[in-house]
């Protein structure tokens with residue numbers, strides 16, 4: 001039986017047609033009409049007027065901070081429960097991240113704790129400039145509360161929407177809640193360009209500045225003139241063609257992932273010791289990855305025993321993100337709270353959730369989980 005992957009790429013429609021079109025038109029070096037169209041289409045889906053297509057979500061986060069003028073000597077608050085890229089991008093800018101834990105109810109950034117954390121850093125004399133709030137596993141943060149905290153402290157809210165394309169917050173698409181937002185089209189995401197990202201914002205100037213910086217910050221003259229440091233971060237026309245085709249089926253992809261999550265809940269929801277990532281009342285998750293929390297005493301096996309049982313059946317599962325305050329590289333950074341994400345890391349497992357997962361394969365996953373009990 002073929003291996004069951006956690007979240008593999010899923011080709012559903014016109015991918016080959018649009019990539020072939022890019023090749024046939026010779027727009028393969030590097031920009032072209034598919035890049036412009038992908039930006040417009042993604043901006044529309046995210047409900048945000050301006051977008052620039054980039055080589056990765058990490059590049060989008062990095063440029064968000066650069067266009068805000070954040071650099072050495074500054075501090076940026078960051079969701080502690082996240083993938084390292086959120087924090088790495090802060091360090092690329094020269095700023096120092098400090099970490100704030102999640103709430104039990106949403107697994108996303110805790111607004112009250114964020115408030116106290118920023119106050120604490122500001123009282124210590126730190127120049128806190130921004131917050132990187134991460135929409136975890138496809139669930140938006142509680143933005144009404146975060147916007148208020150950021151306004152009170154005069155810091156900019158950057159939305160790490162790498163995992164939340166197609167989710168909603170209070171009826172609005174994910175991506176419009178931050179002053180700037182970063183999407184990822186990495187191979188494991190809900191849509192992929194094999195690797196890529198997008199920076200979106202209602203502020204035209206920030207997006208245009210990021211666009212300039214992403215192609216080595218050339219000045220608009222015939223020769224190569226530079227007045228600021230640039231980056232090689234632009235998305236190619238070939239990959240934008242792939243992204244456009246993937247984006248066409250976003251609603252179906254979200255529906256399929258949510259159905260997969262619901263089916264796991266039906267099949268495992270009553271099993272003692274098993275619970276799921278809660279869905280916050282203020283929005284809808286895209287259910288990018290279904291996350292299971294295992295209480296070893298009640299279930300009869302711990303998270304690692306379950307993961308190894310799945311691996312023995314050639315089924316890929318992954319522990320939840322290891323929080324940043326437990327990462328050796330960030331051991332010296334300030335952290336506020338951390339118990340919520342530490343406990344979730346210890347007990348949580350992401351199970352196969354791709355939009356191409358069959359019911360049969362999902363049944364195999366469920367049976368293997370149940371058989372892992374001692």
Ligand SMILES: Cc1ncc(COP(=O)(O)O)c(C=O)c1O
Nearest residue numbers: 056057058083085086162184186
């Ligand atoms: C929360 C989060 N932030 C940032 C990124 C970085 O995106 P990319 O891999 O496109 O650089 C990812 C995913 O990879 C992510 O999950």
